Amino acid sequence: MKNFWYLFAAYSIIWTALCVYMLRLSQKNKELQAELRALQGQIEKALTR
Amino acid sequence: MYKNSNSFIALMSGSKIFLQQVLALLAKDLKTEWRTREIFTSMFVFAVLVIVVFNFAIGADTELIRQVASGVIWIALSFASVLGLQRTGQMESEEDSLQGILLALHDRSALFIAKMLAQMVYLLVVVLCTLPLCGIWFHIDFIARIGELGIVFMLGILGLSIVGTLFAMITLHTRAREVMLPMLFLPVSVPLTIASVYATAQLIAGMTLGDIADYISLIGVFDIVFFTLVLLVFEHIVEE
Amino acid sequence: MRTLSMLLISMISFPLVFIRNNSIFQAIIMYIVMTFAILLVFIYAPNEQMQGIVQKIFYFHVSSSVTAFSAFFFVFVASIMYLWKNAEWWDAVALSAAEIGVVFCTLVLITGPIWARPIWGTWWSWDPTLTLTLVLWLIYVAYLMLRMDVHDPKRARFAAVLGIVGYVDIPLILWSVEKWRTLHPKPVLIQEGGTTGLPFTMLLTFAVCLVAFMLLFFYLLRERVSIIQSQHTIEVLRHQVENLPTG
Numbered sequence: 001m002k003n004f005w006y007l008f009a010a011y012s013i014i015w016t017a018l019c020v021y022m023l024r025l026s027q028k029n030k031e032l033q034a035e036l037r038a039l040q041g042q043i044e045k046a047l048t049r
Numbered sequence: 050m051y052k053n054s055n056s057f058i059a060l061m062s063g064s065k066i067f068l069q070q071v072l073a074l075l076a077k078d079l080k081t082e083w084r085t086r087e088i089f090t091s092m093f094v095f096a097v098l099v100i101v102v103f104n105f106a107i108g109a110d111t112e113l114i115r116q117v118a119s120g121v122i123w124i125a126l127s128f129a130s131v132l133g134l135q136r137t138g139q140m141e142s143e144e145d146s147l148q149g150i151l152l153a154l155h156d157r158s159a160l161f162i163a164k165m166l167a168q169m170v171y172l173l174v175v176v177l178c179t180l181p182l183c184g185i186w187f188h189i190d191f192i193a194r195i196g197e198l199g200i201v202f203m204l205g206i207l208g209l210s211i212v213g214t215l216f217a218m219i220t221l222h223t224r225a226r227e228v229m230l231p232m233l234f235l236p237v238s239v240p241l242t243i244a245s246v247y248a249t250a251q252l253i254a255g256m257t258l259g260d261i262a263d264y265i266s267l268i269g270v271f272d273i274v275f276f277t278l279v280l281l282v283f284e285h286i287v288e289e
Numbered sequence: 290m291r292t293l294s295m296l297l298i299s300m301i302s303f304p305l306v307f308i309r310n311n312s313i314f315q316a317i318i319m320y321i322v323m324t325f326a327i328l329l330v331f332i333y334a335p336n337e338q339m340q341g342i343v344q345k346i347f348y349f350h351v352s353s354s355v356t357a358f359s360a361f362f363f364v365f366v367a368s369i370m371y372l373w374k375n376a377e378w379w380d381a382v383a384l385s386a387a388e389i390g391v392v393f394c395t396l397v398l399i400t401g402p403i404w405a406r407p408i409w410g411t412w413w414s415w416d417p418t419l420t421l422t423l424v425l426w427l428i429y430v431a432y433l434m435l436r437m438d439v440h441d442p443k444r445a446r447f448a449a450v451l452g453i454v455g456y457v458d459i460p461l462i463l464w465s466v467e468k469w470r471t472l473h474p475k476p477v478l479i480q481e482g483g484t485t486g487l488p489f490t491m492l493l494t495f496a497v498c499l500v501a502f503m504l505l506f507f508y509l510l511r512e513r514v515s516i517i518q519s520q521h522t523i524e525v526l527r528h529q530v531e532n533l534p535t536g
Contacts, residue, residue: 240465
């Protein structure tokens with residue numbers, strides 16, 4: 001297991017980067033969905049008045 | 050898409066109007082420049098500065114300097130190119146004349162070709178003024194290979210102008226224009242830079258045109274590919 | 290040659306961008322394949338005798354590289370389609386693919402040196418493929434900067450032009466960098482990190498990793514495109530809300 005830490009470093013970086021990116025994406029998506037629903041609710045309320 | 054094939058046909062058959070418009074635009078740009086010589090001066094001074102500073106950075110080893118001379122010259126040209134393009138872009142946006150010109154044009158790519166030719170002229174003049182200085186400072190005899198060097202420089206300058214003018218037009222209205230232009234221009238022109246530097250270096254070292262044939266073909270292919278590409282997409286760049 | 294084949298492989302998956310099936314299903318498949326890939330890499334694939342365990346970085350490193358090239362190919366085609374059809378969706382695909390491509394490209398540029406250091410004894414070598422990746426990284430980071438910067442509808446077109454220009458430049462960059470490389474002494478390689486004559490176990494592992502990464506790419510692409518589309522819808526709805534009759 002001569003160069004284990006290099007291997008560990010490489011895979012950790014890949015894993016972390018991809019996870020961070022995926023989390024950012026789904027976070028953004030959730031926020032946007034919430035905003036979308038809010039806006040749609042607003043419009044519906046105004047139209048059914 | 051038909052408009053683009055029109056510009057090809059116009060170019061190929063040397064349509065009189067097209068040529069006239071290109072020359073008219075070119076003349077306008079060159080005349081404006083001739084009055085103040087602002088762009089040329091800044092390009093030339095900048096190129097000289099780059100070369101001199103490199104000289105200091107590399108040290109007093111004459112042999113080493115001779116080896117990197119070609120690279121230094123082309124770096125100076127690339128950076129001077131960026132400078133000139135930024136000034137040209139500034140000129141257009143200051144006068145806001147772009148719209149007027151576009152309306153008057155029969156075929157819009159005339160604008161691109163005119164700007165590209167103008168840029169070539171500036172770079173050519175810069176080269177003509179800088180090479181003698183380099184010859185003196187780096188102890189390189191350019192005159193002996195002036196014919197072959199001429200070919201390499203013309204092709205290289207053509208490439209720099211094509212790519213440079215393209216990105217100059219794209220970044221015209223960008224807020225961070227000073228940063229975006231070099232950021233786009235320099236990486237994309239890497240093949241051109243590499244080929245030109247090594248073609249020039251090998252010519253200086255005494256090889257013949259035949260030896261550097263692959264570099265020259267690379268530069269040539271680069272020029273053709275990008276020229277065609279820009280003509281194809283130019284409509285999309287200036288369309289409102 | 291190696292780079293060319295990587296480029297060709299990276300183009301094959303393009304038609305898959307049109308698949309719009311259930312995204313949960315996609316996520317599950319991706320998770321399964323990725324887990325399988327990791328299993329293969331660490332347990333199934335044999336240790337290379339010369340390079341030792343560090344060689345295993347190669348599976349994810351090259352997979353990232355092919356995925357990045359794939360992403361840039363997508364930017365290329367999507368840019369052309371956008372300029373041609375003028376449809377927002379293509380522009381969304383272009384931007385998403387560029388962003389994801391830069392992410393994978395960055396990973397390649399980070400894992401490359403980590404692999405090189407114990408094997409070649411040096412952090413960086415101006416190897417043609419690595420250099421190409423560096424230049425591409427610069428070009429597509431500039432692409433992203435261009436998109437963030439200009440606040441007018443034309444930025445999408447400008448970016449599309451760059452997306453086309455950048456990809457067309459690749460063979461030229463490759464050609465010039467390989468010529469340039471032959472002029473420079475190669476690093477004193479303790480081991481050649483070659484991919485020829487791999488035993489079947491390694492090839493299988495590598496293939497599975499590649500598939501896993503491509504699935505990941507498509508998943509990320511979907512997510513990113515849907516974000517852009519949601520943003521557009523929100524803008525449209527905002528306009529509607531502003532123009533609502535009051536009372």
